[in-house]
Amino acid sequence: MLPCPGAATAPPLTTNELDPPLTVAPAQPLASPPVAPSQLTQPPPATVVTNRDPLPQRPTGELFPLWPTNTLLETQVPLRDWADYYALPAPRRIGEFPQPTYEVRAGGGRALLRIGSPRATIRGVDVLLTHVPQLLGGQPVLHRLDLQKSLHPLLWVDDAAPLLTTNRIIVIDAGHGGKDVGTGTGDGRHFEKTYTLDWALRLRPLLERQGLQVVMTRTNDVEVPLAHRVFIAEEAGAALFISLHFNSAQPVPSRKGLETYALTPPGMPSTFVRDGEDNPRLAFPNNAHDRENLQLAWRIHRAVLNTTHATDRGVQRARFLGVLRGQGRPAVLVEGGYLSNPEESRRIADPQYRQRLAEGVADAVRELVRAPLVRASAATPPEGPAKKTSPPAQ
Ligand SMILES: [Zn+2]
Numbered sequence: 001m002l003p004c005p006g007a008a009t010a011p012p013l014t015t016n017e018l019d020p021p022l023t024v025a026p027a028q029p030l031a032s033p034p035v036a037p038s039q040l041t042q043p044p045p046a047t048v049v050t051n052r053d054p055l056p057q058r059p060t061g062e063l064f065p066l067w068p069t070n071t072l073l074e075t076q077v078p079l080r081d082w083a084d085y086y087a088l089p090a091p092r093r094i095g096e097f098p099q100p101t102y103e104v105r106a107g108g109g110r111a112l113l114r115i116g117s118p119r120a121t122i123r124g125v126d127v128l129l130t131h132v133p134q135l136l137g138g139q140p141v142l143h144r145l146d147l148q149k150s151l152h153p154l155l156w157v158d159d160a161a162p163l164l165t166t167n168r169i170i171v172i173d174a175g176h177g178g179k180d181v182g183t184g185t186g187d188g189r190h191f192e193k194t195y196t197l198d199w200a201l202r203l204r205p206l207l208e209r210q211g212l213q214v215v216m217t218r219t220n221d222v223e224v225p226l227a228h229r230v231f232i233a234e235e236a237g238a239a240l241f242i243s244l245h246f247n248s249a250q251p252v253p254s255r256k257g258l259e260t261y262a263l264t265p266p267g268m269p270s271t272f273v274r275d276g277e278d279n280p281r282l283a284f285p286n287n288a289h290d291r292e293n294l295q296l297a298w299r300i301h302r303a304v305l306n307t308t309h310a311t312d313r314g315v316q317r318a319r320f321l322g323v324l325r326g327q328g329r330p331a332v333l334v335e336g337g338y339l340s341n342p343e344e345s346r347r348i349a350d351p352q353y354r355q356r357l358a359e360g361v362a363d364a365v366r367e368l369v370r371a372p373l374v375r376a377s378a379a380t381p382p383e384g385p386a387k388k389t390s391p392p393a394q
Pocket of ligand 1: 175192245
């Protein structure tokens with residue numbers, strides 16, 4: 001799969017180049033090497049601890065503590081232990097084909113986990129895990145990081161998620177522009193840059209009608225370097241950043257559907273890698289928003305699927321996306337469909353379809369506008385995992 005080319009042209013950063021210093025915690029030593037995406041269909045090395053005792057002590061006073069990381073159950077965590085820890089109903093095996101499928105319920109929603117497949121369905125939306133669930137000793141086990149970084153933020157996602165609470169400024173980033181045409185339709189007559197700009201221009205008034213202040217990285221056919229797109233958001237002090245793109249997979253013209261990307265959290269392999277660039281030991285400024293990034297991606301992905309009925313290719317993680325890595329705010333990148341697929345290309349060429357793409361993003365943001373603004377002094381990102389203020393619906 002090839003994404004639109006402009007999404008990845010920023011040079012890679014190293015941890016030494018990050019300024020200010022990372023706010024993320026030092027990476028825990030990995031008990032096993034991360035699994036490359038090409039190996040996702042193969043179970044990672046089995047390092048599960050089958051001894052179920054002792055379970056980590058659930059701290060009092062914290063409604064939603066993350067699974068502790070300094071326990072014996074460091075890498076592969078039995079799903080039933082994780083459910084026990086959060087006082088959830090025991091996972092249920094609800095299907096056998098094409099893979100054994102387990103259901104875990106929490107926070108008013110459910111996650112479906114498929115043995116041997118990275119594709120999970122969390123509250124109705126497909127999310128690609130970075131390690132495939134396995135059966136060990138007859139029990140489903142998941143990687144600790146998938147539980148912490150994928151299931152936890154989405155099973156307990158709620159309307160009070162701190163995504164648009166500091167201000168009402170949102171940056172809409174129309175991908176590519178000018179000489180950077182992005183990808184194109186199979187006949188070479190239409191380019192991504194035109195469709196992303198049209199999508200953004202349709203989205204702007206929908207957001208402004210919600211009382212949001214919209215900042216555009218471009219409003220016409222000009223080239224804007226990726227670093228400048230980040231700078232625009234920084235200068236505006238924006239609360240959110242949403243980048244709009246279209247996709248291509250020339251060797252696989254049958255591929256179609258919606259993908260929404262958040263930056264890969266440190267320690268995890270990406271679900272999509274480009275040019276071999278995926279070092280799980282790197283962390284970027286935007287990783288301070290891992291939880292909010294995923295929640296925003298999930299909301300947008302769900303809402304755009306609702307308005308377009310596009311094929312669900314899942315919420316995904318990538319590390320090469322230069323327009324996301326340096327963002328000091330929740331930021332996502334939406335790939336609104338494959339221009340290389342003749343059927344989807346025809347849909348994208350229809351202005352009414354692009355209007356539905358815009359309405360989907362606007363619907364997702366509308367859910368966030370209800371949250372009250374908080375004073376700047378109270379808007380400092382919390383240390384460690386976000387704390388919830390109300391219990392989940394069980
Ligand atoms: Zn693109």
